[in-house]
Amino acid sequence: MGLFVLALLLFNVSCSSKANDKETNENAIMEVSLPIGIINANNISSDSTHSIILKGIMGKMMKHDKIQNPILNFEYDDKWIVSYKIKADKTFDIYVVEKQTTNDARAKMLITTKKEDPTSLISVVMIAYDNYMDKPGKIETEEWEATIKDDLSLKIIKTYNVITSVDKADYIDVADLSTNKTKLNEVEEIYQIDDEGNIVFIENIIFSKPELVQPVLNYRAFLAFKISDYDFEDINDEWMLNIAELEIACKRVNIIFIENYQDLSSVVIRDSEGNKKDSLDLSSFSQNVSMGYVLLHSKKKPEFVPFQPVSLVFKSISDYFNIEILDKNE
Helix, strand or coil, X not given: CHHHHHHHHHHHXXXXXXXXXXXXCCCCCCEXXXXXXXXXXXXXXXXXXXXXECCCHHHHHHCCXXXXXXXCCCCCCCEEEEEEEECCXXXXXXXXXXXXXXXXXXXXXXXXXXXXXXXXXXXXXXXXXXXXXXXXXXXXXXXXXXXXCCCCEEEEEEEEEEEECCCCCCCCCCCCXXXXXEEEEEEEEEEEECCCCCEEEEEEEEEECCCCCCCCCCCEEEEEEECXXXXXXXXXXXXXXXXXXXXXXXXXXXXXXXXXXXXXXXXXXXXXXXXXXEEECCHHHHCCCCEEEEEEECXXXXXXXXXXXXXXXXXXXXXXXXXXXXXXXX
């Protein structure tokens, strides 16, 4: 259904370009010319006519995950709104899509699609973002904005601030002039859209104040554990078959996969390059059961999943991480 809607919207674009300038089409997607600056995440459209489901957007975003992932909580689900099309004499099409999440974060992405199949994504990158985390006496903010040049190079500037109040016990009113705003960090990222429509990372520059920036946890992980008196070789066939399928599925969507056959009091989470992301005491999950799975997210409470058919585990993973595809056959 989502693919049909996007195809219909893009058909409307081609039809509307032939219409008289005085005519309007509420389904037409606005076209804008290069260069473009500045794109920010404000002014989210409420036009549900352009609401679509972009298949595969989450997987494409994971390509840029190491440098693109926001500090504050955000989920790369598949529901976005077409904002406008960027005019460019290329063999692919370029669109800006946007969304507003349930926690009030705003975001825009730039996507490239195939001309012969407009519903087929080539590449995706987030170009604008606006989010905050509200705590007593403090608001942490994250803001991105981007510019796009004629040569299809992208510059994304990310700014991280903390706003504090005099009375640390109260939640902050951002309109209060007595608040103190401090810039924690600023990052500048450069991308280039190549001749095939791939959005290629070029470089990033970090302008930080190390004494103000605290380490940020940002990861998704899946833990499979089996605590018993049996040797490793005695683990039953079904467990091992499940492990093989789950590991493949997790790696496909950049979820850290962990096997543990020892005490869960100190589980270390490491990324694909071996860098330590976190260390957790998960022993409470093995107090009443000897085997199962734990879903882990740096911004969520861990969730236990019992040992069961792998199709049901896939569903639990999809629901917890808010992703759609976790089947090796997809």
